Amino acid sequence: MTIAYQVLGQGKPLIVIHGLFGTSDNLKQIAKSLSDQYKIYLIDAPAHGDSSTPDPLTLNNMAKAVLEFADQQGLTQFSLLGHSLGGKIAMEIALLENARVDKLIVADIAPVQYKSRHNHILKGLNSINLETLENRQQANETLSQFIDDVGVTGFLLKSLTRAEKPQSGWKWRFDLNALELGYENLIKGNSLLTYPGPTLYIIGGNSNYVLPEHKNEIVTRFQNTSVKVIQNAGHWLHAEKPTAFIKICRDFLA
Structure with missing residues (x-):
């Protein structure tokens, strides 16, 4: 597996993962703003950008590919920020490797089974x-x-x-071919494991991706969870309200 990436800044490591059909550039504004205090690894998710595709394409294999990337970079411990599908990958990493994930930020996605919407x-x-x-x-x-x-x-x-x-x-x-073939795997719920570390869910007030009925599946897996809602923002909350999004991330990581 090859993971394409950009590195910004210096400090504690933070791996940033974009959503479905995106590339690392989607979250570059956020990464640049946080790079004054953190060393940001802004990656192309598996099967996206210039990264290769695991076979089969599953959340578990995508998470393992990012963990392999962290090994290659010599990162024994790091924080994670993921949006949408990137959030699902980040959650899977934290569930698989508790001790390696310092803090986890999940932007507008839950660890649940979703219906097809793409x-x-x-x-x-x-x-x-x-x-x-x-x-x-x-x-x-x-x-x-x-x-x-x-x-x-x-x-x-x-x-x-x-x-x-x-x-x-x-x-x-x-x-595109792999994402279409693996789509049903990507909308499945995350592993039924637990992550005890600090976890933050950032939710768009106008989004329907994280709903009250998802609470039990979230807290069962992520017991140390806090939630921030960005009002008047939808699923693309990091692009719609970047100043609020960056402040929330910075406060939590600090």
Whole structure:
């Protein structure tokens, strides 16, 4: 396994993991703001960006890939910050390796089984012929037939890039085939283990990803949990309210 990463700052290590269909750049603003006090390892999650894909693609294997990366960096102990799917991976790491995780921040995701909510996105992505695609605008028009949220289409198009020579055409900066095949594994609940360390859930007040009925599954696994809600923010809370998000992270990590 290869994990692509950027390093920012100096201090105690903090591994930052983005969500589904993203790359390390998605949380770079947050990482830069925290890098004055922490050494940030801003990674491309497995099957995303320039990182390789574990086989099969499961939360457990993604977590083990990040732990292998931590070994390669000589990190015996570190904190974690993960958003959405990155939060699920971060939770799995903490559940698997209690002693190695100093503190855990989970942004707008719970350790529960989710219903499929990305089928329209997968259909839209698969409807684009990357070999014949002429430009980004054409891709946007195709995606817009399946996705009515311009923010989501804009987010996805950030991962559309020209294929490297000698290949022609375009490519996605995520392993679309593997993510589609492994999707049901990624929306499963996390392992039924426990993590006793300090855990913070940051929730978007307008989001429906972390609900009151998820409380039992959270506290059963993460007994030392606190919760912060960012009002007037949705699932992309770190992008919508970065100042509030950064302050909450900084206060908890300190």
